[in-house]
Structures are given as C-alpha cells and as structure tokens.
Amino acid sequence: MAPRNAAALVIGNEILSGKIQEGNMVFLARELRELGVALERIVVVPDDVEVIARDVLELSRAYDAVFTSGGVGPTHDDVTVEAVARAFGRRVVRDPTMEGLIRAFYGTRLTEGHLKMADVPEGVRLVSSEEVRWPTMVVENVYLFPGIPEIFRAKFPVVRERFRQAPWHLRMIFTNLDEGVLKAPLDRVVGRFPAVQIGSYPKLTDPEYRVKLTLEGKDRAQVDQATAALLAELPPEEIVRVE
C-alpha cells in the first residue's frame, strides 16, 4: 500500500547556522500534498552521525515513509549514508553499479573522494529512471535525497508515483474579518466537520484580505458542506472571494 504519511529529516550545519536557507521542504511538502500524502513532521539536525541515526530510526518507525535531505556528498561532513546504515544496524559497502557510474563520469579525473559516493548501506535499493540515471538510495522506508535543491527536484520524480494516494480537496475563503471575530463561527463549524481540516491564516499587509480560511479533506462532499456552513456563518459583505 502506498504510504499515507511521511516525515522528513533535513541534515546540515549550514542550515542551523543560517548560512543557507533550507530550500527543499516547501517543494517536498507541496509534492506530497498533491500526491495525497500527509507530511507530519520535519526535523533539522546537524552533521552528526549519532543524532542522524537516532532520528532516522525514530522517524522510520513512526511514519510510513521518511525523506532525508542533505549529507550525501563525498566530504567529511557528509555522514547521512553512514548514519542511515547505523540506524538499521547495517554495514556501509561499495556498490558496483554506482562505482561504475562514477568511474564512467569522472574518467581520468577520478579520485578516491569521488568513489566515496558509491558507498551505500548494505541491502540498499537503488531507484533510477531513463531520465535520471544517478540512483536514489532507499533503505527500508527511508529515501535519501541530496541537499542541493536543483538535484533534489530533479530526482524526486523518479519515486513520485510510489506515493500517489487519494487526493485532498481544498477550498479557501478570503475575508476582511479578523481572527477574533472569526473565532466563534469557526468553532461552530469545526465541531460539526471532524473530517475537514480548517485553518485560519491572517495576512498583515495584504490589501486584498485580512484572513484566509482553508478547508481541506479527502471527502469532497464534506469539504463542500463545511465551506457552505462556514459561509452561512459569515456576513456576505466581509467575504472577498471563495476558491
């Protein structure tokens, strides 16, 4: 069965120290949402093999799928492969398929450093496609992705369709009311539609509206009914638009 929920583990001192703005999670969140998978937790940790191993194991047990981002290059600060191996009590071994790809790519420029990128947790599954020949490592339910956003985005399509689920249905109400006024009508509707996730997002400086209300769920009829119920609670002149 395709995964119903997922977690992500972002690895990198450069993110925790503010040198680089994390760039993969909003992409992953949107992709998983579109696929119908609930991303339920994101954890950002340093390049510390013990910490990563512990988090990989915890997330792997708690969620259907785990995506790691970062730490898969050849240098000393790239410890994700070792950490994932340790999480599952596996050895790190050199994979002949990946070694072949690396040797073909680097040719006479090849160093032992380049070959480190052929080291994988024992028993890894390597997933690639015609379009994306460099494989993605999968260990148990953990998918290892690189931190560089261009490569993360290029590789994700190779595994995307494994995650296809029933889709979410989303309606949005844009209103000029503030949250203090919206609270009571929201409370009445939230209680009646437990299968619909209702969110309220104020915007400070938008000239068009003050609060965006979102209604989401896998049952379209329930979402539409909750939207109608909420609209019935609000003064029509304060509704900017409904999507």
Add this chain to the structure above:
Amino acid sequence: MAPRNAAALVIGNEILSGKIQEGNMVFLARELRELGVALERIVVVPDDVEVIARDVLELSRAYDAVFTSGGVGPTHDDVTVEAVARAFGRRVVRDPTMEGLIRAFYGTRLTEGHLKMADVPEGVRLVSSEEVRWPTMVVENVYLFPGIPEIFRAKFPVVRERFRQAPWHLRMIFTNLDEGVLKAPLDRVVGRFPAVQIGSYPKLTDPEYRVKLTLEGKDRAQVDQATAALLAELPPEEIVRVE
C-alpha cells in the same frame, strides 16, 4: 548564564502542507549565530496539542532555550499556549496585563475571540519593551513567538541580548576544485583542528566557484590556523578567494 544552545519548534499545518513557506527559521538561525548561540535542532509539527506538548517538553529538557514559532492567535488551530501549559503541567489562565492591552486596542470592537489572546500558561513571564509593548511569553526556558514573519522579527529584539555569548569566527575559502578532490585535504585538516567546524558546500550553477569551504569556531586563532593549513593543502590557482 546565557544559553549556549537552543532548539526551535515550528507549529503549523500550513507549513507541512506546503501552503506557506516557513519564514522564521533562517532569521532565527542567523540571529542566534550572530549571538554566539548554537541552534542545534528545528522541529516542524502540526497544530496538534499533544504533539506540541511532547516536543516542547523534550526540547526544553535537552536544550538551554527553546523558541516556538506559530499557533498563538485566537482561533481553534492556535494551540501553542495550551500545549506549552500542558508540557509543564500548568493551567491556562487569563492574564490581566494582556487583557488590558487587548481591551485598549480593540475598544468597542472587542470580542471574546480577541480576549483568548490574553490566555497564558500559569506563571508565564511576560517580556516587553518600550518599542514592542505586546509581550512575549516565556515559560521555563521556552520563548513563544508568533508565526507571522513580520511580527516574529519585530519581537525578537526584545529578548535578543539575553542570548549574547562569545561570538563565532568564520573564514571562507571559495575554490574551483570539486568535493571529490577536496576530500583528502579536508580530511587531513579536519583531524588536526577538532575545535574548528569545517563545512564544504558545492554550488551547481555559480560561475564564480564550485565549492565554498567554511571554517568556524569560537577560538579565532584556531580558525585562522586551520584556514592557513587548508590553504596550504590546495593548489593556489584553484583558490577563487578567501574571506
């Protein structure tokens, strides 16, 4: 003693579902770095009071300071105050100072919804300044900040100087070498300078350089020595610049 390390808890379905790109962590990471505090973990969770309470407690025990971002408005999906109270076994009570501020601000437009923003974990410390009168809630070592980036940034300066530590010293080497080639020289230098954090960050599409190396530590002499040692390992013609 000022906190030496910190963690952050980001609360919001809207981030996990990709509706909104998280906007506070890169700011917080940079501020804490500049202050000399190590941000060691970021966790992103849904608007779920049980999940938030458990994470607040875990992070509060493991780190000197914890920053929460999000979930402090008046609507049903704002559950951070209740969760922080639950984490520490406290009740939620209405604070007279905050109630006074809210009544003064909303005047005749006041609703019970607005007043919910005066509800605080019992025993909270309220921190404000001349410039930022709306208080920041502090419970044990947990600092509650709003998710809206403009307000997060406006409120942070009120607590900033509580976190001032010995600063980090950062040097950077920009090079045209790739990571496979850099691995061996890096390994030699990393081993000699355990007090210096050394990072290697490839850039795919930058015309100026291929890899940025960063060397950081609280001991400036060690950082400078490690930088010199690493430069001595690299062919000068492959160094783009040093900062």
